[in-house]
Amino acid sequence: MSENERMATNLGIRGGLDAIREILGDNGAKILFRNVGLVHIYENPPEYNWEPCMTIPEQASIYSEVENLVGLNGAHGIWRRIGYTTIGYVDKIGHLFDSFFDLAPKERFNKALELFVAGSGKGRVVVNDEELYDLDVFDCIHCKGRKTKRPMCNHYTGHIQYIADMAYGKEVYFVKEVKCKALGDDTCYVKAEKK
Numbered sequence: 001m002s003e004n005e006r007m008a009t010n011l012g013i014r015g016g017l018d019a020i021r022e023i024l025g026d027n028g029a030k031i032l033f034r035n036v037g038l039v040h041i042y043e044n045p046p047e048y049n050w051e052p053c054m055t056i057p058e059q060a061s062i063y064s065e066v067e068n069l070v071g072l073n074g075a076h077g078i079w080r081r082i083g084y085t086t087i088g089y090v091d092k093i094g095h096l097f098d099s100f101f102d103l104a105p106k107e108r109f110n111k112a113l114e115l116f117v118a119g120s121g122k123g124r125v126v127v128n129d130e131e132l133y134d135l136d137v138f139d140c141i142h143c144k145g146r147k148t149k150r151p152m153c154n155h156y157t158g159h160i161q162y163i164a165d166m167a168y169g170k171e172v173y174f175v176k177e178v179k180c181k182a183l184g185d186d187t188c189y190v191k192a193e194k195k
């Protein structure tokens, strides 16, 4: 499937909108969505469900606009916070991970990561030495054509950090982007490492 045929779900976009409103404020969020031609999403937010909402490149334009508004340096941290908060909303309001609640931490983490990949349509899971899943975003379009000094796909690290905190509690794992195409790597690879 080409990236244009894959769709971002209402769940992902609504979680993202709510996260951006929380972090940038209502006005900031409105400006951001207006700048990328998606003000209708701001004005009529989709429900938390699995219906397709917009194309993956449209979704990526929302994240890219953060950099246009605040510059790359500021965007690194904001992307991570938006990524984290988005999955928080998807969990708490969308109840996405409720059925994993009773599982042991590792299984909870892996199941949630698997569901993230299935739901977001981004990347694939890779089993690491600890039998924990890593996220391999081989199809990342966020950093396409970019050259940066630091890994820049921080929204993924935020997403997976939330899942690690949910499964293990805070301060147990720190999630890092250990490879990024913007650094010349062959993929964007996100990994939870023991603190």
Ligand SMILES: [Zn+2]
Pocket (backbone or CB within 6 Å): 140, 141, 142, 143, 144, 152, 153, 180, 181, 182, 188
């Ligand atoms: Zn990337």
